[in-house]
Amino acid sequence: xxxxxxxxxxxxxxxxxxxxxxxxxxxxxxxxxxxxxxxxxxxxxxxxxxxxxxxxxxxxxxxxxxxxxxxxxxxxxxxxxxxxxxxxxxx
Amino acid sequence: xxxxxxxxxxxxxxxxxxxxxxxxxxxxxxxxxxxxxxxxxxxxxxxxxxxxxxxxxxxxxxxxxxxxxxxxxxxxxxxxxxxxxxxxxxxxxxxxxxxxxxxxxxxxxxxxxxxxxxxxxxxxxxxxxxxxxxxxxxxxxxxxxxxxxxxxxxxxxxxxxxxxxxxxxxxxxxxxxxxxxxxxxxxxxxxxxxxxxxxxxxxxxxxxxxxxxxxxxxxxxxxxxxxxxxxxxxxxxxxxxxxxxxxxxxxxxxxxxxxxxxxxxxxxxxxxxxxxxxxxxxxxxxxxxxxxxxxxxxxxxxxxxxxxxxxxxxxxxxxxxxxxxxxxxxxxxxxxxxxxxxxxxxxxxxxxxxxxxxxxxxxxxxxxxxxxxxxxxxxxxxxxxxxxxxxxxxxxxx
Numbered sequence: 001x002x003x004x005x006x007x008x009x010x011x012x013x014x015x016x017x018x019x020x021x022x023x024x025x026x027x028x029x030x031x032x033x034x035x036x037x038x039x040x041x042x043x044x045x046x047x048x049x050x051x052x053x054x055x056x057x058x059x060x061x062x063x064x065x066x067x068x069x070x071x072x073x074x075x076x077x078x079x080x081x082x083x084x085x086x087x088x089x090x091x
Numbered sequence: 092x093x094x095x096x097x098x099x100x101x102x103x104x105x106x107x108x109x110x111x112x113x114x115x116x117x118x119x120x121x122x123x124x125x126x127x128x129x130x131x132x133x134x135x136x137x138x139x140x141x142x143x144x145x146x147x148x149x150x151x152x153x154x155x156x157x158x159x160x161x162x163x164x165x166x167x168x169x170x171x172x173x174x175x176x177x178x179x180x181x182x183x184x185x186x187x188x189x190x191x192x193x194x195x196x197x198x199x200x201x202x203x204x205x206x207x208x209x210x211x212x213x214x215x216x217x218x219x220x221x222x223x224x225x226x227x228x229x230x231x232x233x234x235x236x237x238x239x240x241x242x243x244x245x246x247x248x249x250x251x252x253x254x255x256x257x258x259x260x261x262x263x264x265x266x267x268x269x270x271x272x273x274x275x276x277x278x279x280x281x282x283x284x285x286x287x288x289x290x291x292x293x294x295x296x297x298x299x300x301x302x303x304x305x306x307x308x309x310x311x312x313x314x315x316x317x318x319x320x321x322x323x324x325x326x327x328x329x330x331x332x333x334x335x336x337x338x339x340x341x342x343x344x345x346x347x348x349x350x351x352x353x354x355x356x357x358x359x360x361x362x363x364x365x366x367x368x369x370x371x372x373x374x375x376x377x378x379x380x381x382x383x384x385x386x387x388x389x390x391x392x393x394x395x396x397x398x399x400x401x402x403x404x405x406x407x408x409x410x411x412x413x414x415x416x417x418x419x420x421x422x423x424x425x426x427x428x429x430x431x432x433x434x435x436x437x438x439x440x441x442x443x444x445x446x447x448x449x450x451x452x453x454x455x456x457x458x459x460x461x462x463x464x465x466x467x468x469x470x471x472x473x474x475x476x477x478x479x480x481x482x483x484x485x486x487x488x489x
Contacts, residue, residue: 051228
């Protein structure tokens with residue numbers, strides 16, 4: 001969707017806010033987080049929950065984002081995102 | 092739905108408000124937790140960043156040493172990232188719903204001139220304040236003790252406005268919506284309801300001013316709800332829409348979020364939203380905070396140490412605050428400071444006269460006018476609300 005590209009361009013511009021100081025770990029799935037989760041929220045929502053959520057916790061959270069908050073994430077991307085979060089920010 | 096152009100304009104407005112300045116985080120990619128970031132939003136200063144977008148910033152507790160928390164240091168909490176900068180002339184408050192006699196829309200000027208102006212001192216406290224103290228940890232914004240602030244709010248009584256619209260016999264709840272919204276139209280808008288009885292309470296206000304100034308943008312300009320004694324989840328910012336309802340509001344923010352188990356907490360404040368096992372968070376619980384000491388602080392043992400703090404509850408008022416300087420073995424009364432009303436927090440002070448050098452373990456313990464005292468342990472609950480357990484600060488005297 002074109003609107004998403006526009007938003008992402010705005011949010012990843014380093015002049016916009018301190019948000020650009022948040023460094024997610026390099027791994028498979030990071031790009032999905034940046035292009036999908038970051039539509040609605042900054043990545044510190046993820047780093048803030050490091051070591052708090054286990055696999056079941058991250059699954060529940062990502063499912064909430066999709067089913068309750070309306071995040072447009074398909075099943076393939078959902079799996080990649082959950083695996084990334086569990087591996088890099090899991091309990 | 093917002094069309095694309097206004098969507099982008101709103102977004103640009105929201106982003107323009109974010110400050111460019113920050114102290115860089117020292118977190119490396121190997122660190123699990125981000126370092127504490129002191130950052131700022133436009134017109135704010137020295138807040139602790141929890142999340143940038145939606146903006147969630149807490150107040151460092153040293154700013155709680157004044158009875159009213161300065162506006163520029165007052166905490167910021169949002170559920171949604173799309174936060175329009177509101178122009179006063181464009182703003183309207185619409186009042187409708189199925190249980191209203193006469194739907195009306197007001198300009199800011201109408202509200203400010205047609206209704207009696209009143210003010211109240213009240214503590215605004217986020218439901219999740221101190222969530223980070225729960226063990227095991229609970230998901231949600233990992234607030235420390237600074238998701239709160241005490242202020243004098245000036246505005247008008249909500250009941251006066253609803254007298255103008257009229258309320259049908261069938262009215263049960265009243266819902267409130269603010270101008271902020273999610274980035275996607277699929278995200279449920281943050282709309283909260285209150286029981287009619289609370290809405291008609293004389294202390295329930297639509298506020299335009301905070302500590303003698305117009306509400307800061309990040310605290311709800313130009314108008315927000317003030318529900319003294321109740322958790323800040325109901326204190327809707329950038330208020331634009333009120334609906335009088337004959338049925339309980341059924342949305343995520345009422346039925347799923349902001350709920351607590353009935354076991355361990357007092358029920359009965361919001362019957363139309365209660366189930367057999369849980370209920371919405373409503374009234375604040377008795378609590379206190381030491382505001383001028385930090386853990387492991389070192390003092391000289393040859394002079395008195397002044398200990399300051401605050402205490403609050405749901406609005407019964409504070410009867411006493413005790414202090415222990417020996418880890419809870421013995422307790423002394425502190426001196427309560429000026430009373431600014433039962434919904435304001437109450438400052439207290441204690442002068443510790445050192446009797447020995449070494450470690451002193453300081454604990455404050457508040458009791459409300461209704462005789463309820465802070466517990467040793469918080470009541471476990473899935474969302475990490477109402478943390479009011481006793482806290483210990485260790486200081487060293489040399």
